[in-house]
Amino acid sequence: MVWETPYFSYAVRELPKGCQLCVRGEKLVLFTTGKCPRDCFYCPLSETRRGDVVYANERPVKSLDDIIEEALLMEARGAGVTGGDPLARLDRTVEYIRLLKEAFGESFHVHLYTTGALATKKNLEKLYDAGLDEIRFHPDLFNPNSRLFKVEIENIRNAFDFDWDVGGEIPSIPGQFERMRRYADFLDNLGAKFLNVNELEFSETNLRAILDRGYRPISDESAAIKGSLELGLRLLEWGEENTSLSYHLCTAKLKDAVQLKNRLRRMARNVAxxxxxxxxxxxxxxxxxxxxxxxxxxxxxxxxxxxxxxxxxxxxxxxxxxxxxxxxxxxxxxxxxxxxxxxxxxxxxxxxxxxxxxxxx
Incomplete structure (x- = not known):
């Protein structure tokens, strides 16, 4: 059954551990690099983050102490490691994961997003040894004939050699139901735990590319793209009947009205x-x-x-x-x-x- 969460999102079965902490504002967003092996038309990264830069939430990271201080200010119980592709700067990413685990203990939950392009067995082993708890793969479903896509799909198989939670994370792009469905099947057959689906949104940097492909916002007041939410719900309904995966449809409203607000409240208590x-x-x-x-x-x-x-x-x-x-x-x-x-x-x-x-x- 598809159920509506208290966070303006939709789910099948249970939310991944990383999402549970995230919606409560308990996750530090650790941006380890803007570098990425791909150039997705829908990438929302701002110009300031497209280089080789590091941020802990909105704080530019100049030293390891910056990461720890930001985590303390928001009373973080975990971290989401993102980019770009964090594996594009693997040694740095591994160092940060190990730092957080040593500072806050094994119960401090860390999840990571990656395209899969650089997820070799050797690289995944470094992440696992550093203490990574959950890994989320975002292959280029929309260029399935590319060489890079084939590499990504093969590399995803490597992740199942380690004892962590494996899942997928993809945008809900209108017109792409079959590719999204096939990816869900692929993950389910490998034994993955979940597939997260994000409502497509525009930003200052991806707006032109999105409009050029015929997509339109649902209103003048929203950054969400028309048809994206409905497609995500359709995938969840299909997935509930045809796979054993958990699903989470993360809406634009969740990010603004819940996730950010909860994180700000946690920080405000310590900053005011x-x-x-x-x-x-x-x-x-x-x-x-x-x-x-x-x-x-x-x-x-x-x-x-x-x-x-x-x-x-x-x-x-x-x-x-x-x-x-x-x-x-x-x-x-x-x-x-x-x-x-x-x-x-x-x-x-x-x-x-x-x-x-x-x-x-």
Whole structure:
């Protein structure tokens, strides 16, 4: 039976362990490289991640300590290792998996995504020895006659020589039901545990390629592609009757409304300063004041406006003074001149993405 999860997604049987942690916001997203042996038209990677770069969630990784710090801030119980293809920088990826296992213990669950192109027996053995718990293969189903596809399919067989969870992860691309079905059959016959299906979405980098192939978004407000969800449900219904695999249809709504929100909430608890309010969405809400001379403004607020210094934080990097929202509202009414007051909302992430800014009169 296809069942609807509490996370706006759909499943057959049980969710893979990696997905269970992910939807609760408990997984660190460890991006080990943007390099990949393939060039899929639907690849959503941003331009900043298409090179040989490393990120832990939104944090650029300059040292091993960056990975550990990010995991601690979000109270991670596991990690999803992704790219690009993490096997394109195998030694680095292996080092990171071993680092996480040593720092947080064997129960810290790590899953990894790969095309399969580089999944030789020797490379898989290194991942297994490092402590990888779950591996997900994404072969190029949409170029089944290519040499690379044949290599990927043969390499996937290698994964069943190790005692870990093996599954697949593919996008739901309208018009490709037969290829998706054949891949599900292939995995089932090998003894895989699951097949994850992702609702197709557009991004800034893949939009032109998606539109050129005739696909369209479901609405002006959504990045999801028309027909993708319906096709995914059709595959789950077929798979429930014809295979023993577990399936998870991961929707665009799950990523935004559940996974990200839950991760932000976990981080906000550890990141929020005393003057910040944590919203229902996991963002940080507080007041700010901007002025050409921050030191002069700080003196004005403390000495003339008599604002307690512990209510103020001078953020030189962003060129502002931060404070509780109610203090900013009161000061905006009392102080005349060129001082500008705002209420802002930011993600509690490393990049502190600003999602709202309300000017105060």
């Amino acid at each position: 300063k005393p003057y910040m309010e944590i919203t229902e969405d996991g963002t940080l809400r507080f007041g700010i004041a901007e002025y050409d001379d921050l030191d002069e403004l700080y003196t004005l607020l403390v000495e003339e406006a008599e604002v307690p210094a512990e209510w103020l934080y001078l953020n030189r990097e962003k060129g502002r003074i931060e404070m509780p929202e109610e203090v900013a509202v009161e000061l905006a009414e009392a102080i005349e001149g060129d001082v500008r007051f705002f209420i802002v909302e930011e993600y509690p992430t490393f990049d502190r993405l600003e999602v709202e800014r309300i000017p105060l009169p």
